Amino acid sequence: MPEHVVGPVAEFPPGSQRLVRLGRIEVGVFNVDGVFYALPNVCPHQFGPLCEGGVTGATACSAATGWKFAWEREGEVVTCPWHGVEFDITTGRSLVAPDRLKVRTYPVVVEDGQVKVRL
């Protein structure tokens, strides 16, 4: 699995989101509370630039929230800028159709102070 150094870890503070080009593809690298994730910058809906979207959380309403709307998972959701489909950064799955609308995720490691994405 080819490994690509994308920069020093200091350039990716918690909450950061950064696009990097790795050969012919563009990848979004996200630091979610100190854990790194990488997704392709292509939305599976209509190929919009997914990783250029805003990073937020999401509302939830379930038995776990007492059937009241609650704001959860701040910093774990990226919203595609073209049509607003939200994706879980940690899994690549959309919130609206997790089994149908999803992107792959790439492993990210930090070694010797460098962030590395494995394609």
Ligand code: FES
């Ligand atoms: S292209 Fe991403 S939501 Fe439509």
